[in-house]
Amino acid sequence: MxxxxxxxxxxxxxxxxxxxxxxxxxxxxxxxxxxxxxxxxxxxxxxxxxxxxxxxxxxxxLDVKRDRGKPQNVKATYKNKEILIEPGGKMKLARAYTHEDGKVVHIESATEGQAVKALRGLKRKYPSLNTEELLENAKRKKEYLDSVSISMNxxxxxxxxxxxxxxxxxxxxxxxxxxxxxxxxxxxxxxxxxxxxxxxxxxxxxxxxxxxxxxxxxxxxxxxxxxxxxxxxxxxxxxxxxxxxxxxxxxxxxxxxxxxxxxxxxxxxxxxxxxxxxxxxxxxxxxxxDIKRFQERLKSLLQRIDKITVDRRISEITNKAMEEMIKRYPQEDNPYFTEEMIAFLSERVAVEFVLSFQNRLNTP
Known part of the structure; x- marks a missing residue:
């Protein structure tokens, strides 16, 4: 050749x-x-x-499979906040956001590291802040966004x-x-x-x-x-x-x-x-x-991707719940499903389903 x-x-x-x-x-x-x-x-x-x-x-x-590495994170926006979308569709804040309301300061961040960085900035303005105490008392919760905006060409x-x-x-x-x-x-x-x-x-x-x-x-x-x-x-x-x-x-x-x-x-x-x-x-x-035609087809593709990612998420939720149940109730001690095990599994699946898909249940 x-x-x-x-x-x-x-x-x-x-x-x-x-x-x-x-x-x-x-x-x-x-x-x-x-x-x-x-x-x-x-x-x-x-x-x-x-x-x-x-x-x-x-x-x-789609988190496409490559010979080396993963697809890069994608930048998106949600309510004027910059969001990073990781491969597979997982989203997180790109940085910490601080909002002062009188004597109350709200900090929203994706990681503890982001929160620490934001607190250090606030401490320069308010030297008396006890950053360690604030971190210890911070509320940690998981939320799923209803929609974000991505630019693409x-x-x-x-x-x-x-x-x-x-x-x-x-x-x-x-x-x-x-x-x-x-x-x-x-x-x-x-x-x-x-x-x-x-x-x-x-x-x-x-x-x-x-x-x-x-x-x-x-x-x-x-x-x-x-x-x-x-x-x-x-x-x-x-x-x-x-x-x-x-x-x-x-x-x-x-x-x-x-x-x-x-x-x-x-x-x-x-x-x-x-x-x-x-x-x-x-x-x-x-x-x-043809921008109009392309946008129509891109919308169709994103709808198709949405169905695929929903199926993947359902599989992830059920598999993770099963793993947690097996860890809590070892098979050697629990050869058969008990009502307690079923209740535990149902509760774990239900919580994650609500967190993941509650936005789909919202009506105008």
Missing amino acids: NCYVCNSELTKENETEEHIILNAIGGKLKSRSLICKDCNSKFGSRVDNKLAEQLNPICNL FGGKETTRAICKMAVNFFIFNGGDPKYIKQLLPFILGIEEEAEVYFFYPRSELFYKNEKDILHTLLLVGDPNHRYLYVYVELFNEFKMVVYLSKEYDEEPIYESYHYNVITNQVFDYSTPVRIQRKDLKKYSTNEL
């Missing part, structure tokens, strides 16, 4: 592992037969980093280049001839500003997904009759783009697909090929992101 950029032979000395779908967004498809180390360094990480940054809120909420030159690189990698990975992608390399490298990379938002889904499926999809299609060669890229169901590799394709028909479920971490195939009609390719491909 040769590097598709410089055509040098790939050896153990110069080969490098390349993720076809970014590992930062949960991609697992990778190869050591695409590109050499020198050319990979020319591409750099800037292009990939921008796409990973834009999709990080989704990665965070998608698109731009760097992101478009990252999608183009993904398409090129998938084409070469499937045995494609590098001659069809040479014209795209200057665009990926940032030397040229334009390439045929389009946002794609059809009126209906191209293929079926159940309500808890969230997929990364790549489709490679070569059609000598219409002379086009393209890759369709769909990330997290709703970030959809088409990359034209060539409009002069005249070789054998090509169809290759890759579907990866980021929830179950499974690769699977559809029994019938996913086809995009030529008229739809023209009608729904645009240079600019």
Whole structure:
């Protein structure tokens, strides 16, 4: 195998592992037969980093599995307070908030460390404060927020280049001839500003997904009759783009697909090929992101994520309650469920359910 950029032979000395779908967004498809180390360094990480940054809120909420590390925390707001969302959706105050009401000072913080820092600041203003006593008497409670606001965007030159690189990698990975992608390399490298990379938002889904499926999809299609060669890229169901590799394709028909479920971490195939009609390719491909359409689809994705995180939270609550019950009532001493054990388990589950889901029971 040769590097598709410089055509040098790939050896153990110069080969490098390349993720076809970014590992930062949960991609697992990778190869050591695409590109050499020198050319990979020319591409750099800037292009990939921008796409990973834009999709990080989704990665965070789903706590996507990566080879190394976890998704970064996401900043959000709640009633004018800055919130940090940790991977998996757990939220906490980004810092302590202090409110003075006459002679009463309220401090709200996520950790004792934040509270100590806030108290030290207050002690400079009120030297007589006994910070140790205040910490000892502080009320510790757990609350779940009803909703927070997250800002998110998608698109731009760097992101478009990252999608183009993904398409090129998938084409070469499937045995494609590098001659069809040479014209795209200057665009990926940032030397040229334009390439045929389009946002794609059809009126209906191209293929079926159940309500808890969230997929990364790549489709490679070569059609000598219409002379086009393209890759369709769909990330997290709703970030959809088409990359034209060539409009002069005249070789054998090509169809290759890759579907990866980021929830179950499974690769699977559809029994019938996913086809995009030529008229739809023209009608729904645009240079600019349709903000209204994108917001609709993003809302749908977040609703899907919400259902998944609720199921995960229910599982966490029940598993944790079972562990606490087993710890309190060892199995060797309690081979059968007793009424006391059932009451303990029910109480632990009920408390956590109310804390986690009380906002869903609130009516206007």
